[in-house]
Amino acid sequence: MLAQSASGVMTRVTTRCCIAGGGPAGMMAGLLLARAGVDTIVLEKHRDFLRDFRGDTVHPSTLELMHELGVLEDFLKRPHQEVRQIGGDIDGNHVTVADFTHLPTRCKFVALMPQWEFLDFLADEARRYPTFRLFMNADVVGLRKSGGTITGVEVRTPDGDMAVDATLTVGADGRRSLVRERAGLAVRTLGAPIDVLWMRLSRRDTDRAETLGVIRSGRVFVMLNRGDYWQCAFVIPKGAFDELRGRGLEAFREDIASMSPFLSDRVGELRMWDDVKLLTVIVDRLQRWYAPGLLCIGDAAHAMSPIGGVGINLAVQDAVAAANLLYQPLRDGVVSPENLAAVERRRLLPTRLTQAAQVAIQRHVLAPVIGGRRSERIALPFPVRMLRRYPILRRIPARLVGIGVRPEHIRTPDAFAASGSAGYN
Numbered sequence: 001m002l003a004q005s006a007s008g009v010m011t012r013v014t015t016r017c018c019i020a021g022g023g024p025a026g027m028m029a030g031l032l033l034a035r036a037g038v039d040t041i042v043l044e045k046h047r048d049f050l051r052d053f054r055g056d057t058v059h060p061s062t063l064e065l066m067h068e069l070g071v072l073e074d075f076l077k078r079p080h081q082e083v084r085q086i087g088g089d090i091d092g093n094h095v096t097v098a099d100f101t102h103l104p105t106r107c108k109f110v111a112l113m114p115q116w117e118f119l120d121f122l123a124d125e126a127r128r129y130p131t132f133r134l135f136m137n138a139d140v141v142g143l144r145k146s147g148g149t150i151t152g153v154e155v156r157t158p159d160g161d162m163a164v165d166a167t168l169t170v171g172a173d174g175r176r177s178l179v180r181e182r183a184g185l186a187v188r189t190l191g192a193p194i195d196v197l198w199m200r201l202s203r204r205d206t207d208r209a210e211t212l213g214v215i216r217s218g219r220v221f222v223m224l225n226r227g228d229y230w231q232c233a234f235v236i237p238k239g240a241f242d243e244l245r246g247r248g249l250e251a252f253r254e255d256i257a258s259m260s261p262f263l264s265d266r267v268g269e270l271r272m273w274d275d276v277k278l279l280t281v282i283v284d285r286l287q288r289w290y291a292p293g294l295l296c297i298g299d300a301a302h303a304m305s306p307i308g309g310v311g312i313n314l315a316v317q318d319a320v321a322a323a324n325l326l327y328q329p330l331r332d333g334v335v336s337p338e339n340l341a342a343v344e345r346r347r348l349l350p351t352r353l354t355q356a357a358q359v360a361i362q363r364h365v366l367a368p369v370i371g372g373r374r375s376e377r378i379a380l381p382f383p384v385r386m387l388r389r390y391p392i393l394r395r396i397p398a399r400l401v402g403i404g405v406r407p408e409h410i411r412t413p414d415a416f417a418a419s420g421s422a423g424y425n
Helices: 024-035 060-069 115-126 178-182 241-247 249-259 311-332 337-370 382-389 391-402
Strands: 011-020 040-043 081-083 085-090 093-099 110-112 132-135 139-146 149-157 160-171 187-189 194-202 212-216 219-225 229-237 277-279 284-286 294-296
Touching: 011 024, 011 149, 011 311, 024 040, 024 115, 024 132, 024 311, 040 160, 060 311, 081 219, 093 382, 093 391, 115 132, 139 160, 139 178, 160 178, 160 311, 178 294, 194 241, 194 337, 212 249, 219 249, 219 337, 229 249, 229 337, 241 249, 284 337, 294 337, 311 337, 382 391
Parallel strands: 011 040, 011 160, 040 132, 085 212, 160 294
Antiparallel strands: 081 110, 085 093, 139 149, 149 160, 187 284, 194 229, 194 277, 212 219, 219 229
16 A cells, blocks of 8 residues: 655546557557557656667557658658668678568658657647656556556655546556456466566677678677767576676676677776666566456567567557557546457557467577587577578568568547647646
8 A cells, every 4th residue: 555645645646548658659548548548647656767778679560550640751851860771790691681662651761760759749648638647766666456456556756645446457568567467367388488688889880781680600799880880799598697707707708709809909998797788578468458447458468579570569569459459438437358458469469460470589590609619619590591682682681580471550630630639747
């Protein structure tokens, strides 16, 4: 139970939809529902969005949604880099894995944009509507229930405790979701034999421009071109970080330099282990995404592997589907379990197929590579040989990564367009 605030009175707020979590799924759902005239509150536990090494890939499917909202031009004014092809270096053999330039979308590239820029943009757009409220530094610590129905959340803030009563609560609070745990929703773990170490190394104008994955027997290293720096990922076996640290930071620097020799003169920028961030990879999925009064979306419903960088875009697609299917029941004030089940049915197939592909790549490509002896040579797999020989085939992985399975489109109305009543609060 929450304690009372300093004044002895707990703040109580009522809304149609309360969204726990201000990540990509929560902010997109908040924007679309508020735009459709649904009174919506988003609760973000941090005081800002400034956190490093979060997913920064905004795929063509998400950029298409920005176009549908009429804000794409303004969105692309935010700092970003554009990736039109993804390449790989497998034991010295270069291959272009995906070519986005032929996609049937307005933006034929992946935008690498700091996630705080993405979230700030969505928040700014949502604030145009009087039906939107965003509370920062608002940590959801419990669920409110009446009988068997979830009726809102309990929140702790620096200014005191708050109770939010809502027709619908949306859990968008990430892969370690407190909301789904408190709701007792069962999780199916699909497994991940890898973890990832994230770091930054400076980039120079004389460096190659291409975003690239480097594969050597025993090692996998990915470099994302972020303009003035490389955002780097070093793939390790699950739970091997302590062993790697035991070898020492200098040995780790040497591993990176051996993978990408042109970085040899700057691996010293990794001065301490604090410069290296561990991402514990989790792939899981709720057996049921909802309970009476509650729906989980994004990583709270299905944690994704970093393979393909598709996690943000799956989360955004969930948000769009949820808004499309629920805005009218929310405006009517009654959201049934059948309404919530419809969202799960809509998004379950793309989630299952994407996770199945990620798990297969983890088990049959990455795990054997990082478990191999460093003296071994890696033979080019048959699909990679086909990508090298027939460039047209590069459009297939580009479509799977850039657009995905069952892309969503915005069907929610702008309830304020005709009246012109939308404006900054």
